[in-house]
Amino acid sequence: MRRSRRRTRSKSKWIGRLFFIVFVVLLSVAGVTEAKVIKMQRKNGNLKTQINDIETNKKNLAEKNKKLLANIEEKQNLYKKKMENVKIAYLTFDDGPSSNTQDILDILDKYDIKATWFVNAHKNLEYLYKKIDENGHVIANHGYSHDYDKIYKSVDSFKENAKKLEEFISNITGKPMSKMIRYNGGSNNTKSHRYGGNDIMTKIIKEMDKEGYVYFDWNVDSTDASKYRQDKDKIVSSVLNYSKRKKQANILMHDLNPKTTTVQALPEIIEGLQKQGFIFDVLSENSYKPQFKKVK
Ligand SMILES: [Zn+2]
Numbered sequence: 326m327r328r329s330r331r332r333t334r335s336k337s338k339w340i341g342r343l344f345f346i347v348f349v350v351l352l353s354v355a356g357v358t359e360a361k362v363i364k365m366q367r368k369n370g371n372l373k374t375q376i377n378d379i380e381t382n383k384k385n386l387a388e389k390n391k392k393l394l395a396n397i398e399e400k401q402n403l404y405k406k407k408m409e410n411v412k413i414a415y416l417t418f419d420d421g422p423s424s425n426t427q428d429i430l431d432i433l434d435k436y437d438i439k440a441t442w443f444v445n446a447h448k449n450l451e452y453l454y455k456k457i458d459e460n461g462h463v464i465a466n467h468g469y470s471h472d473y474d475k476i477y478k479s480v481d482s483f484k485e486n487a488k489k490l491e492e493f494i495s496n497i498t499g500k501p502m503s504k505m506i507r508y509n510g511g512s513n514n515t516k517s518h519r520y521g522g523n524d525i526m527t528k529i530i531k532e533m534d535k536e537g538y539v540y541f542d543w544n545v546d547s548t549d550a551s552k553y554r555q556d557k558d559k560i561v562s563s564v565l566n567y568s569k570r571k572k573q574a575n576i577l578m579h580d581l582n583p584k585t586t587t588v589q590a591l592p593e594i595i596e597g598l599q600k601q602g603f604i605f606d607v608l609s610e611n612s613y614k615p616q617f618k619k620v621k
Pocket residue numbers: 419420467471509510
């Protein structure tokens with residue numbers, strides 16, 4: 326009896342110890358878990374702060390963006406207003422190059438102005454086409470030959486004449502030529518009727534439009550082709566009078582050996598146009614196009 330009572334007592338002692346151990350283990354596990362929870366809560370708090378910071382940054386950036394866009398719009402409107410008041414003069418020289426080309430180039434260089442040259446093919450003057458191109462001017466198409474009887478004979482002969490010049494020029498400059506063209510004598514000339522019939526210009530314009538060419542007549546005539554050698558003062562006054570009250574002036578001049586008075590008139594023309602408020606530009610396919618003959 327006494328023996329079994331002692332055994333029972335030691336058994337319960339062990340059970341008590343076991344309970345105590347389990348209790349201690351549970352306590353420490355709980356302690357670790359609590360530390361983990363605190364750590365996670367701290368992390369969570371940090372993330373929330375970060376999210377708040379990002380939201381604030383986002384708001385600030387959106388406001389900045391709004392201000393920038395408003396600024397851009399304001400500048401664009403200002404630019405548009407300025408451009409509405411800008412007057413542009415396009416100096417154009419037809420039929421060159423010639424013995425006057427170098428002088429014209431020098432004058433244009435002096436004023437830092439670029440021009441557009443509607444050229445023909447002149448053998449042995451290749452170096453001048455090169456100079457025109459290298460000085461930043463624009464070379465445009467006025468046909469390989471300028472002979473009305475050959476070029477206005479038919480649509481095909483006109484087209485061939487234009488393509489032949491393209492090949493001639495691109496062999497010199499090493500780049501494709503622009504598709505800008507000026508019809509010899511203007512798009513409404515009647516001289517061509519003698520060689521190709523009364524509707525030759527309509528037919529040619531339709532075909533060249535289809536081929537992607539863009540044609541330019543002029544709205545200011547320097548009158549340097551009205552005489553073998555026009556009076557210098559007459560050239561100056563013609564250009565300045567015709568340009569008055571125009572916002573875009575496409576000025577017809579000639580670069581041919583006899584046209585020495587055109588060269589002499591050029592500085593006065595440039596300064597006179599500048600006084601009228603013109604700036605100068607070269608023609609591009611999108612420029613303002615005076616066209617005498619409109620073909621649907
Ligand atoms: Zn011409």
